[in-house]
Amino acid sequence: MQGFAGKVAVVTGAGSGIGQALAIELARSGASVAISDVNLEGLAVTEERIKESGTGAPVKVNRLDVTEREAFLLYADEVKQHFGKVNQIYNNAGIAFMGDIEVSQFKDIERVMDVDFWGVVNGTKAFLPHLIASGDGHVINVSSVFGLFSVPSQGAYNAAKFAVRGFTEALNQEMAVAGHPVKVTTVHPGGIKTAIARNATAVEGLDADELATFFDKRLANTTPEKAAQVILDGVRKNKARVLIGTDAKALDVIIRILGPRYQRLFPSVTSRFMPGPH
Ligand SMILES: NC(=O)c1ccc[n+]([C@@H]2O[C@H](COP(=O)([O-])OP(=O)(O)OC[C@H]3O[C@@H](n4cnc5c(N)ncnc54)[C@H](O)[C@@H]3O)[C@@H](O)[C@H]2O)c1
Secondary structure (H helix, E strand, O other): OOOOOOOOOEEEEOOOHHHHHHHHHHHHHHOOEEEEEOOOOHHHHHHHHHHHHHOOEEEEEEEOOOOOOHHHHHHHHHHHHHHOOOOOOOOOOOOOEEEOOHHHHHHHHHHHHHHHHHHHHHHHHHHHOOOOOOOOOEEEEEEOHHHHHOOOOOHHHHHHHHHHHHHHHHHHHHHHOOOEEEEEEEEEEEEEEEOOOOOOEEEEOOOOOHHHHHHHHOOOOOOHHHHHHHHHOOOOOOOOOEEEEEHHHHHHHHHHHHHHHHHHHHHHHHHHHHOOOO
């Protein structure tokens, strides 16, 4: 893949799944990468795989919890100091949670918002001054197909991913209006074969293992490597929106055709094939 040589790219949640594949693909494409995660074992695997690829790409590895705002701000300055500039931030770190709003605890909903929304806000705000200063910046924020439509049991995740979309689409327009040299991309993956469902939590009464197995077998159709390629292709083309997978593309069309009426149709479809409460 061309277009990343000499760029400095930051990837959060780089210890697994899409983030890991992004970091490896960016390094392979000639970028210097700053990778972080709370999962240090996964992060070490990512670093090893970048080194094994023999590209000689410079890698900076840090433990970073995206919910820790002060640490994120310090980290941004540290990455700038280390590489001399920062061109791209991939706000990718995320978690999943399953449960109807009626029975979800406030703390469960807050946790999803903290990581999936505030983590993205922290990363965007921390790095934006450096991206503007680079003269060639790009913010890439990972939402989901669940940032395009809602489904039962995903209220917290839907809220966070819709919020990422709203925030990122506003930022895109603001950068253009201000004349800042920063492109902005919102990413909406469909089902990607990662650890997201295995790492997910659920309300009491839902079998998280059964849900993860269902996700792995029935919903996750795209590899993280393919997802990373689609994202980087979108970044090269300065796309405002990147949809990943035929599922995401089909659902995007269905939602646009149905409009708000999807809310009448989807529950009967999902309740027919999704595992439910026990
Ligand atoms: N897999 C899918 O089907 C899918 C679909 C749509 C959107 N997404 C989004 O893609 C992104 C990547 O997810 P993935 O599928 O690769 O999942 P994953 O679980 O394989 O990877 C997510 C990584 O984020 C890290 N992380 C979690 N909380 C963190 C925190 N507070 N600070 C720093 N790192 C943290 C995890 O340790 C993990 O390494 C997420 O934002 C997710 O919501 C995934």
